[in-house]
Amino acid sequence: MRQEDRACLLLHGFTGGPYEVEPLARALEASGWHCRVPRLPGHDEGLAGLAETCCDMWLEAATQEAELLAQEYGAFDLVGFSMGGMLGIHLAARYPVRKLALLGAAAIYVSPGRMVRNIWHSRGEERNVLQFKMKQTPAKAVLQFMRLVHRVRPDIRRVTVPALVVQGLRDPIVHPVSARYLAKRLPCVAETVYYPRSRHMLCLEEDADDVICKVRGFLDA
Numbered sequence: 001m002r003q004e005d006r007a008c009l010l011l012h013g014f015t016g017g018p019y020e021v022e023p024l025a026r027a028l029e030a031s032g033w034h035c036r037v038p039r040l041p042g043h044d045e046g047l048a049g050l051a052e053t054c055c056d057m058w059l060e061a062a063t064q065e066a067e068l069l070a071q072e073y074g075a076f077d078l079v080g081f082s083m084g085g086m087l088g089i090h091l092a093a094r095y096p097v098r099k100l101a102l103l104g105a106a107a108i109y110v111s112p113g114r115m116v117r118n119i120w121h122s123r124g125e126e127r128n129v130l131q132f133k134m135k136q137t138p139a140k141a142v143l144q145f146m147r148l149v150h151r152v153r154p155d156i157r158r159v160t161v162p163a164l165v166v167q168g169l170r171d172p173i174v175h176p177v178s179a180r181y182l183a184k185r186l187p188c189v190a191e192t193v194y195y196p197r198s199r200h201m202l203c204l205e206e207d208a209d210d211v212i213c214k215v216r217g218f219l220d221a
Helices: 022-030 055-073 083-092 112-121 124-136 139-158 177-185 208-220
Strands: 007-011 034-036 076-081 097-103 163-168 189-195
Touching: 007 022, 007 055, 007 083, 022 034, 022 208, 034 055, 055 076, 055 083, 055 139, 076 083, 083 097, 083 139, 097 208, 139 177, 163 177, 163 208, 177 189, 189 208
Parallel strands: 007 034, 007 076, 076 097, 097 163, 163 189
Antiparallel strands: none
C-alpha cells in the first residue's frame, strides 16, 4: 500500500468524543495516514442528545464511516477506544480492515458499584469528569451501551486481521481483565500491551506518547 493510500478510522468511547483519540489521529496524519474521527450520535457537548440514541444508531454511524473508507481506499486501518473498540470489532468482522488497534476496549466493563468506588478514590480533574459523566448519562443510554457490548462479543472470534490490544492497569471504567478476555478470543493478536500507570484515557495521560508510538508502529509494520 502506498503511503498516500493509507487511511484510518478512529472511534471514540461512550459519553466521550473525538478528543479521546485526536492526539493519535494527529500523529498518524503526520505520518501519512488519512484519518477520520467521527462524533457518534448523541455525543454532543454536554451529552444532551444521548437519551435519544440507541446502540443501533452508533453501529449505523460507524458502519457508514467504514463504507466510505472502503469505497475510497479499499482496505483501511481501525483504532477503537473503549466502546469504540467494540464498534471496531463489529466493523473488522465485516469490512476490509487491514489492522485493528483496540485501546481500553470495553469487552468487560466495571460494575456500577465499582465505578462509584473508583470515582470516590479518584482525584482532581479525573474525578470531576467522571462525576459529570455519571450525572449527565441517562440510564437508558447505559443500557444501550451494555446491549451493544453483548451484541458485539460474538464478533470477537470472527476478526481475522492482526490486532493490537492496549490496556491501562488502573482503568476505573474498563476492567483490566478485558484485555486478557480479548487476547484469548481474537484469532490474530499481534501484541497485548499493559500500561501500569495509565487509567482510561490512554491517548491523553502520562503514557500517551508511548501508546501513540506503539499504535503507530503496529499500523506501520
